[in-house]
Amino acid sequence: MSNPKNRRPLKARSWAIMQKSAQWISKKNITPNQISIASIAFSGIAGLLFLLFPVADSALWFYVLLILLCFIGRAFCNILDGLVAVEGGKATASGELFNDIPDRISDVLIIVGAGYATGMPTLGWLAAVLAVMTAYVRTLGRGLGAPTDFQGPMAKLQRMLLISVACFLAPIEAIFWEQSYILALSLIIISIGCVITIWKRAKSAYDHLEGKSNA
DSSP: OOOGGSSSOOOGGGHHHHHHHHHHHHHOOHHHHHHHHHHHHHHHHHHHHHTGGGGGGGHHHHHHHHHHHHHEEOOOOOOOHHHHHHHTTTTOOOOOHHHHHHHHHHHHHHHHHHHHHHOOOHHHHHHHHHHHHHHHHHHHHHEEEEEEOOOSSOOHHHHHHHHHHHHHHHHHHHOOSSOOOHHHHHHHHHHHHHHHHHHHHHHHHHHHHHHHOOO
């Protein structure tokens, strides 16, 4: 992350634990880009654990706990890379690449994994493609000169929150049904929300660019 104006607004950046962690990491031989790449590892583990959902049986709660910990690990990486880059003075010219590409890979690993966990891989792939498209429209609009647009209703934070809640409820649901309807429902909501998000971001970029050209 090289440009503070392109940062997603997050209150968590001001938390004491995040500030102290960033200060400590900034003094080590660790780069923001390495932190960004580490987020892929957390997401990959979460995706693999999702694949094991159908055979988890009594270990489902344990898998859910590990997945939620991986989500927290990814979130920490997403915040720390920007803090170390900007506040820690370690920003690089390629920072934007490492800020966005690992996030998109992480989205796919988690969302597709959730799709396989429900026994509906096509739904997972659909939701993943649409999630990536929300970021693509944001990045394209910014590249054309429009303001960076993080509006939802299904931006990254909302997607992760929804999957986290569905994941937490999955073991409770498993007591009554074998099929993971809650996870499937979360993917349907993500898909619909992403379509709306893509439209809103594209419309905002269009309005800005057309207004700028007609000014």
